[in-house]
Amino acid sequence: MAIVRFQPYREMEDIQRQMNRLFEDMITPTNRQDGVDLAFTPAAEFDETDDAYQLKLEVPGLEPDDINIEATAEAISISGERQSETKAQRQTRSEFRYGKFQRILPLPGRIKHQDVAADYKNGVLKLTLPKADEEKNRVVKVSLNHS
Template sequence: MALIRWEPFRDIERLEPFREIETLQRRMNRLFDRLAPTDGGETTAFNFVPAAELEETDEAIHLRLEVPGLEAKDMNVEVTPEAVSISGERKSETKTEDKGISRSEFRYGRFQRIIPLPSLVQNDKVQAEYKDGILRLTLPKSEAEKQKVVKVNLG
């Protein structure tokens, strides 16, 4: 069997299959762009999930969630001793533009995120602040967690 060097762009007739592949690639890229994370948040199945940052100190757990474009009344935050659940809804404002064409790149709809906590917290003493699209929660650790001492065996 002889080896033949493949040169796909040598003849113009050979370009047609590549145009079809290029069209398919553009369509797939558009689909994956809809599913890909944007601006620090994650998206799954076309739903927005806010980005989170967790910091643990000896006294408390500090949680920051990025939820831009929402008002506090549009969010629901629930805290158990083991986890934090945040849900809400981004509401659409449609604006008609020239010739009846309207375009929006914002994501609208319901979202929910449940974040398991690394330590038990006193869920009845949580402090919350919402400013500039950032929700800050201070979750004081339970007394049992604060007094927890772990003995290390050195062999």
């Protein structure tokens, strides 16, 4: 039987590498949708006013032509692709995410999908989704029958 020398620092380095790999996979998973690898999922923020829903997505580094927005009465779909600007032969390190992305967000109520307004500034996409008239008037008086 061979004697193996215990090297605690090497063991700790191995554990650190495994933990780094685990956390990196948790933070930036590779998504798959419809057989296509998605590079990232943009962060979203959703607000509601009396007349409309407000949706913001973080999509920095894109031109407006790189973003595709599709709206139905019940959901909104945002997709696009971020491409690398550099064509370097050797890249030392990059934490940027390139490739395709897609978010499909179901809405809590119906919207006038033909009146959706979009604005893109400083890497933030802002959508104004006007509520359908029947959604604005959701409060209904219920009469009580006496027996």
